[in-house]
Amino acid sequence: MTPETAFDTAPPKAVQRWSASDYARNGRFVHELAGPVFAMLEAKPGERVLDLGCGDGALTAEIKASGADVLGVDLSDELLAVARMKGLNVRKVDGHALDFVSEFHAVFSNAALHWMRKPELVIAGVARALRPRGRFVGELGGHGNVAAIGTAMRAVGALRNGDPALVAPWFFPTVEEYGRLLTEGGFAVKEIALVPRPTRLRTGMEGWLRTFGRSFFDQFLEPQRTAVLGEVIELLRPSLCDTNGVWTADHIRLRFFAERVA
Numbered sequence: 001m002t003p004e005t006a007f008d009t010a011p012p013k014a015v016q017r018w019s020a021s022d023y024a025r026n027g028r029f030v031h032e033l034a035g036p037v038f039a040m041l042e043a044k045p046g047e048r049v050l051d052l053g054c055g056d057g058a059l060t061a062e063i064k065a066s067g068a069d070v071l072g073v074d075l076s077d078e079l080l081a082v083a084r085m086k087g088l089n090v091r092k093v094d095g096h097a098l099d100f101v102s103e104f105h106a107v108f109s110n111a112a113l114h115w116m117r118k119p120e121l122v123i124a125g126v127a128r129a130l131r132p133r134g135r136f137v138g139e140l141g142g143h144g145n146v147a148a149i150g151t152a153m154r155a156v157g158a159l160r161n162g163d164p165a166l167v168a169p170w171f172f173p174t175v176e177e178y179g180r181l182l183t184e185g186g187f188a189v190k191e192i193a194l195v196p197r198p199t200r201l202r203t204g205m206e207g208w209l210r211t212f213g214r215s216f217f218d219q220f221l222e223p224q225r226t227a228v229l230g231e232v233i234e235l236l237r238p239s240l241c242d243t244n245g246v247w248t249a250d251h252i253r254l255r256f257f258a259e260r261v262a
Contacts, residue, residue, distance in 0.1 A: 003061055009121065022211045023141045024256035031058040037139040040257050043068040043184040047105040052095055053112020057083030063108065064088065066252065068117045069076055089239055098125030106135045113140035114170045123185035132262035136187060142194045142254030152235040160228055177252060195255050201247040205233050205240065208249055
């Protein structure tokens with residue numbers, strides 16, 4: 001933690017805009033590959049669960065199906081609208097500014113925490129939201145996640161006079177870093193690990209980049225935006241596309257189970 005961030009409690013400005021249609025088409029793997037972390041949650045009937053960064057509610061619906069009373073929170077109006085269409089209880093809330101107090105038996109988060117770039121604020125809010133001995137279960141991008149993709153975007157962006165700060169608006173911690181943050185935030189860490197998870201992209205690298213790299217590409221106007229996208233794809237092709245034209249994202253996940261200390 002730097003001196004500048006040590007006393008900065010303001011939530012960072014959101015840098016990513018989400019398209020529900022793009023997410024549904026290009027981001028289905030987020031839900032489909034969540035089985036291991038969802039199993040760690042073990043939501044039970046009658047429990048109160050907070051789904052932090054619920055997106056379009058795909059996993060919120062599964063938590064609800066378990067019999068738990070679940071509330072989903074997210075910052076994307078478009079994704080929340082889709083979740084409401086599914087009949088889910090969701091609310092627009094910044095994960096850095098959770099205002100719940102001892103309401104939940106568990107807080108769950110999948111593929112969302114790495115978008116929240118001030119983890120101390122998030123963890124403090126989760127601790128407040130949980131009841132004593134409540135559990136915090138989640139999976140986020142870990143150290144080294146999408147390293148090849150990010151490097152390609154930086155390389156092309158440098159040639160195109162792009163802003164390198166927009167390449168990776170993410171927080172990808174090591175096990176040691178996130179474990180320390182959880183411990184300092186009042187949690188006992190029960191399980192934590194980096195999990196390499198190369199992810200086959202059914203809609204190709206272009207779909208991934210347009211959906212998850214939007215903050216970077218939106219800085220360019222057309223026709224330059226399409227040209228930059230194409231250059232990034234070609235730079236990645238030798239390492240992430242096989243001879244059959246199948247693309248794989250170089251994902252590394254950090255998965256954890258922590259318990260709030262009473």
